[in-house]
Amino acid sequence: xxxxxxxxLETDAELAQQINSYLxxxxxxxxxxxxxxxxLETLKNQRIELAFLGNxxxxxxxxxxxxxxxxxxxMTYVVLITDGAEKEVHDRAEGFGILGHIPRDFSxxxxxxxIDKLIQINQGL
Numbered sequence: 001x002x003x004x005x006x007x008x009l010e011t012d013a014e015l016a017q018q019i020n021s022y023l024x025x026x027x028x029x030x031x032x033x034x035x036x037x038x039x040l041e042t043l044k045n046q047r048i049e050l051a052f053l054g055n056x057x058x059x060x061x062x063x064x065x066x067x068x069x070x071x072x073x074x075m076t077y078v079v080l081i082t083d084g085a086e087k088e089v090h091d092r093a094e095g096f097g098i099l100g101h102i103p104r105d106f107s108x109x110x111x112x113x114x115i116d117k118l119i120q121i122n123q124g125l
Contacts, residue, residue, distance in 0.1 A: 003029055004028045004029070004049050004050075005028065005030075005031065005046055005048045005049055005050075006023045006030045006031070006048065006049060006050040006051070006052065007031045007032075007039060007042055007048045007051045008020055008030060008031070008051075008052045008054075009033055009056050009065075010032075010052065010053075010054030010055060010056075011056065011057050012055065012104070015081070015106055016054070017032075018106040019052055019081075019111065020032060022108055022111055026112075026115060028049075031048070034057065035058055036056045036057065036058050036059055036068070037058075039051075039056075039065075039069070040068060043069060043072045043073035043076060044073070047075075049076065049077060050076070050077050050079060050099070050115075050118065051069060051073070051079070052079045052080075052081055053065060053079070053081060054080075054081030054082070055081075062080045062081060062082055063080075063082075063092045063093065066078065066093060066096050066098070067096070070097070077099040078098045079098065079099050079102060079111075080093065080098060080100075080101040081102055081103075081104055082104065083105075084101070089101045099114055099118060100113075100114045
């Protein structure tokens with residue numbers, strides 16, 4: 001079985017670790033870069049299936065780096081970590097083809113729903 005890789009870019013270390021632990025339980029090897037530059041370099045050099053973008057350490061919000069992530073790794077499924085309203089997330093992320101978003105309050109269920117969605121997409125390919 002091919003190894004699965006994920007990336008979590010989030011300044012809240014506890015939240016990043018919670019997401020990391022859950023993804024590891026699901027069979028992912030997880031990268032937690034310290035900077036946006038490190039995240040983009042990882043995306044450039046490693047096939048990352050899932051990228052969780054929260055509050056980046058050197059940008060104002062996950063929306064500020066969405067374009068750079070998609071340009072760097074267009075085949076990576078992006079999950080935004082934001083408490084923004086559904087309409088706001090849709091409007092600001094429109095055209096970037098994100099997999100979805102999760103609230104900043106950690107929930108295994110929310111992440112699993114997106115992983116299930118990813119599996120359904122991949123089965124359709």
